[in-house]
Amino acid sequence: MRDEEPVLFWDEDGHPLAAASASRPAGQRDARPPAEPPRHANALDALREVFGYESFRGEQQAIIEHIIGGGDALVLMPTGGGKSLCYQIPALVRPGAGVVISPLIALMQDQVDALQELGVRAAFLNSSQTPGQAREVERAFVRGELDLLYVAPERLLTPRCLDLLDGGRIALFAIDEAHCVSQWGHDFRPEYQALKLLAERWPGVPRVALTATATDATRTDIVACLSLDAAPQFIASFDRPNIRYRIVEKHEVRRQLLDFIRAEHAGECGIVYALSRSRVEQTAEFLSRSGIAALPYHAGLDARTRAEHQARFLREDGIVMVATIAFGMGVNKPDVRFVAHIDLPKSVEGYYQETGRAGRDGLPADAWLAYGLQDVVQQRRMIDDSEGDALHQRRQMRQLDAMLALCETVTCRRQDLLAYFGQSIEPCGNCDTCLEPPAAWDGTVAVQKLLSAVYRLWRERGQRFGGGHLIDILRGQMTDRVKQHGHDTLSVFGVGENLSADAWRGILRQALALGLLTVDLEGYGTLALTEASRAVLKGERTLMLRPVAAKRPKASRQRTTTAAQLDALPPDALARFEHLRAWRARTAREHNVPAYVIFHDATLREIALRNPGSLDALAGINGVGARKLETYGPDVVACVGQIRD
Incomplete structure (x- = not known):
C-alpha cells in the first residue's frame, strides 16, 4: 500500500509547486501550472534550427511525425543512425518535457551537455547530484522549463520520481536501449521490465522504445514487457557499411592487437573489449608500456576512477579504452575509429552492439576480433557455471554457436551478421572475407x-x-x-x-x-x-x-582512417581543418565538454572545404544550428579567415 500523503515540491520561498496524490486513479492528473508552449512549430523547423540539418534520413520523419501525433512506437535503428532525434525532436514540438529513460547515469552529463550546447533545455536526475541540484531540476520540470529530462530506470521507479512526474507535463517517454528489457539479451536490466507501469499510469502519453539491436525474440520481449502490442514497429537496416569487419586467428593476442593499432589506427580513439577484469588491466598496462594512451575500465575499479577514465575517453583525442562489456552502452563519442575484441563475445547480438560503437560519425571504422579454441572452451564453461535453468543455458549455447559460425564463415561476414537479425544484403565488399576471399x-x-x-x-x-x-x-x-x-x-x-x-x-x-x-x-x-x-x-x-594458415599473417600496413580522410582534402582545406581543430580543442576545454560537442569532425571538414566568409554562408553547413551559429559562428568565420588571408 502506497503512502496516501502527497509528495510536495517547494520553491525557494517555501511555497509548494505541485502536489501529486499517490491515491488518485491511474492516469488522472492533478492541477498543475500550464507548461510553456513548444518553441518549434513542426519537426522540420526543429531539425533545421536546433540541429542544423536540412532533411531527415530514412524513416526518421515518419517516426517523429507519428510520435508528435501521440502514437507509441518501437524503433530499431543502428548506432549512428539518428535514433536520438526520433524522441528529441518530438519533445521540442509537443507540449511538456520528454522523459528519457537511459540505463547509464555516467553518460547523462555528456548527453545533457551536448543538448545544452544546441540550446535545448535539458537536465538529468541521478545519484551524482547533490540534493540541492536535484531540487533545482525538479523545480524546472514542474514549472515547464525543460524540454528533456533524463533519468535512470532505477530512479524513475521510486515513489518520489513518479510523483514528481505527476506534478509536471510529460511530452513523451523515450525508453532508450530497450533491448535491456529482455532477460535473454546481453544487457538485461530487471528494472526495465517494470516500465510497463508507464502505460498504466500515463495512458495518454506516447512512449517510444528504441534500440540498435534486437533479434525477433528480443523484439517480442520488448513489445510484451512494455505493453507496445498496438505500436507500429519501425525497423531500419542494421547495416553499418562504414565499419569493416575482420576476424583473425588468435596467437599472441596482445602483440597482434598492438600491431593492428600501430599499423592502422595510430593516435586514434578506440575501444578494446576483454572478457575478464585481470585481462583488461594487463592489456591496458601492456599498451601503455608500448606507447599507446590506454586506460582500463571495469566494474572492479572504484567509481571515481571509472568516472575519470570515462571522462578522459570522451574528452581527449587518441585514448584507447580497454574494458569489459561494463563499458560502452550509450557511448555518444562519434569518432571511435576501431573496436577490438581480444576474447570471443558471448553472442552475435552483443558483438553487434559493441562494434556499433565505432564510426558513429559515418566515417570509416574497424571492428577487429581475435579468437581461438580456448575461447570456445572458456565460454562454454561460463555458460555451464552460469545461473539460470536449463532453458536459459540452452539459449546461451545457441547464441555462442551463432557467434562461432560468424567467426568461421567462408562467406561475407556482413551477410551472416545481418542474417542473424533477419535481414539480407548482397556481399558487402568491406569485410575480410570479401576483400580477401578464403579459398575454401x-x-x-x-x-x-x-x-x-x-x-x-x-x-x-x-x-x-x-x-x-x-x-x-x-x-x-x-x-x-x-x-x-x-x-x-x-x-x-x-x-x-x-x-x-x-x-x-x-x-x-x-x-x-x-x-x-x-x-x-x-x-x-x-x-x-x-x-x-x-x-x-x-x-x-x-x-x-576455411583455409588453415601456414604461417601467421602479418599486420597490414594501411593508412589510418583519419589520415585517409585528410589525404582527400586539398592543401588549403587541410590547413583550415587543422586550424579549426585547434580552435575546437581550446573551446572545448573552456566549456569543459568533449570536443565533438562543439562540432563533429564531419562538420569541421565541410567548413574547411566550403570556406565560408560570412555567418550566412556558415549557416548552410550541416551541423550548424541556430544556437551554435550564434555562439561559435563569429569565431569560426574568423578562424577560417585567418588561413584564407
Missing part, C-alpha cells in the same frame, strides 16, 4: 579423422580428452601423456601427420562451430561427438572449411 577447401576427410579419434577414445577406452591431446594423437606425437595412456596403439595415431598443429586447431574450431563436436564441461573441457557427427562419419555430408 574440402575438409571432410580431415574432420572425419578428428571425429574418429574422439570416437575411438570413447568406444575403445571409455576416455575423453581435450583438443591438445587429440591433436597430438592425430599428428603421431609421442608425448608423455600419449605413452602413459597407450594411445600410440590407436588406429588413428598419426593419421593426420601431414597437417601442422595450427592447422588441426583450425579444423577443431570449425568442427565445434559446425556443431559436430561439443565440449563436455563436466569432463574438464573434454570433447564429445554430437548427433550431427554421424552423417560426417558415414560420408553423407561434405564439409567446406
Whole structure:
C-alpha cells in the first residue's frame, strides 16, 4: 500500500509547486501550472534550427511525425543512425518535457551537455547530484522549463520520481536501449521490465522504445514487457557499411592487437573489449608500456576512477579504452575509429552492439576480433557455471554457436551478421572475407579423422580428452601423456601427420562451430561427438572449411582512417581543418565538454572545404544550428579567415 500523503515540491520561498496524490486513479492528473508552449512549430523547423540539418534520413520523419501525433512506437535503428532525434525532436514540438529513460547515469552529463550546447533545455536526475541540484531540476520540470529530462530506470521507479512526474507535463517517454528489457539479451536490466507501469499510469502519453539491436525474440520481449502490442514497429537496416569487419586467428593476442593499432589506427580513439577484469588491466598496462594512451575500465575499479577514465575517453583525442562489456552502452563519442575484441563475445547480438560503437560519425571504422579454441572452451564453461535453468543455458549455447559460425564463415561476414537479425544484403565488399576471399577447401576427410579419434577414445577406452591431446594423437606425437595412456596403439595415431598443429586447431574450431563436436564441461573441457557427427562419419555430408594458415599473417600496413580522410582534402582545406581543430580543442576545454560537442569532425571538414566568409554562408553547413551559429559562428568565420588571408 502506497503512502496516501502527497509528495510536495517547494520553491525557494517555501511555497509548494505541485502536489501529486499517490491515491488518485491511474492516469488522472492533478492541477498543475500550464507548461510553456513548444518553441518549434513542426519537426522540420526543429531539425533545421536546433540541429542544423536540412532533411531527415530514412524513416526518421515518419517516426517523429507519428510520435508528435501521440502514437507509441518501437524503433530499431543502428548506432549512428539518428535514433536520438526520433524522441528529441518530438519533445521540442509537443507540449511538456520528454522523459528519457537511459540505463547509464555516467553518460547523462555528456548527453545533457551536448543538448545544452544546441540550446535545448535539458537536465538529468541521478545519484551524482547533490540534493540541492536535484531540487533545482525538479523545480524546472514542474514549472515547464525543460524540454528533456533524463533519468535512470532505477530512479524513475521510486515513489518520489513518479510523483514528481505527476506534478509536471510529460511530452513523451523515450525508453532508450530497450533491448535491456529482455532477460535473454546481453544487457538485461530487471528494472526495465517494470516500465510497463508507464502505460498504466500515463495512458495518454506516447512512449517510444528504441534500440540498435534486437533479434525477433528480443523484439517480442520488448513489445510484451512494455505493453507496445498496438505500436507500429519501425525497423531500419542494421547495416553499418562504414565499419569493416575482420576476424583473425588468435596467437599472441596482445602483440597482434598492438600491431593492428600501430599499423592502422595510430593516435586514434578506440575501444578494446576483454572478457575478464585481470585481462583488461594487463592489456591496458601492456599498451601503455608500448606507447599507446590506454586506460582500463571495469566494474572492479572504484567509481571515481571509472568516472575519470570515462571522462578522459570522451574528452581527449587518441585514448584507447580497454574494458569489459561494463563499458560502452550509450557511448555518444562519434569518432571511435576501431573496436577490438581480444576474447570471443558471448553472442552475435552483443558483438553487434559493441562494434556499433565505432564510426558513429559515418566515417570509416574497424571492428577487429581475435579468437581461438580456448575461447570456445572458456565460454562454454561460463555458460555451464552460469545461473539460470536449463532453458536459459540452452539459449546461451545457441547464441555462442551463432557467434562461432560468424567467426568461421567462408562467406561475407556482413551477410551472416545481418542474417542473424533477419535481414539480407548482397556481399558487402568491406569485410575480410570479401576483400580477401578464403579459398575454401574440402575438409571432410580431415574432420572425419578428428571425429574418429574422439570416437575411438570413447568406444575403445571409455576416455575423453581435450583438443591438445587429440591433436597430438592425430599428428603421431609421442608425448608423455600419449605413452602413459597407450594411445600410440590407436588406429588413428598419426593419421593426420601431414597437417601442422595450427592447422588441426583450425579444423577443431570449425568442427565445434559446425556443431559436430561439443565440449563436455563436466569432463574438464573434454570433447564429445554430437548427433550431427554421424552423417560426417558415414560420408553423407561434405564439409567446406576455411583455409588453415601456414604461417601467421602479418599486420597490414594501411593508412589510418583519419589520415585517409585528410589525404582527400586539398592543401588549403587541410590547413583550415587543422586550424579549426585547434580552435575546437581550446573551446572545448573552456566549456569543459568533449570536443565533438562543439562540432563533429564531419562538420569541421565541410567548413574547411566550403570556406565560408560570412555567418550566412556558415549557416548552410550541416551541423550548424541556430544556437551554435550564434555562439561559435563569429569565431569560426574568423578562424577560417585567418588561413584564407
